[in-house]
Amino acid sequence: MSTQKSFAKGSAAPGPVPKDTIRLYSMRFCPFAQRARLVLNAKGIKHEIINIHLQDKPDWFFEKNHLGLVPTLETSAGEVVYESPITCEYLDEVYPEKKLLPSSPFAKAQQKMMLECFSKITPYFYKIPTGKKNGEDVSGLEAELIEKFAKLNEELVRKKTKFFGGDSITMIDYMMWPFFERLEVVDLKHCLGNTPELKKWIERMLEDPAVKASGHSVETYKAFYKTYADGKPDYDYRL
Structure with missing residues (x-):
């Protein structure tokens, strides 16, 4: 679970992805990004999470993914993969231990x-x-x-x-x-x-x-979605 606050417009870009690690650009409350986190956790993949402020995205994030969407994966070789089903299938293929997709x-x-x-x-x-x-x-x-x-x-x-x-x-x-x-x-x-x-x-x-x-508790989700409904989403709620 990431406890790092979200990167917003004007924030400095993170450094290179460490060797033998994969980076996930995520948002703590996004169901699509959660898919990738589930797979990373289920397969025990060494990873780091960079949270993105989805209403005020940093310019450097669009250089990684021109759509500006999460989840987005980045490897230490600078390869970038996005869209939740694609990122999850990619993780299953690149890290074959404990396969989640059937072989047939x-x-x-x-x-x-x-x-x-x-x-x-x-x-x-x-x-x-x-x-x-x-x-x-x-x-x-x-x-x-x-x-x-x-x-x-x-x-x-x-x-x-x-x-x-x-x-x-x-x-x-x-x-x-x-x-x-x-x-x-x-x-x-x-x-x-x-x-x-x-x-x-x-x-x-x-x-x-x-x-x-x-995931998060129902209470935490409800508190976040209230800030979202009010037009001022608190992506860093409780951090």
């Missing part, structure tokens, strides 16, 4: 297809809270999300496994997890509805050491 091309394709489907769910985590804040009727969106969670539950029932890739945690679980970690924070826990297997999956994920090392 078909099983790997299945995980990627599932992630593509899950990417259609993530917008609900923004649309519903924003709609509520604006006084809109979000019951239709909530009904859609309940249906999507029910399908995820059916997937676990069909597979008869503890996790989405089998009986141990694999890449797809880590790719999905950051959003479930925020369910209560964005007041969407009720959308789980009648999904006993999905709820068991959530309980199992909460016991995982990489999950414990990469």
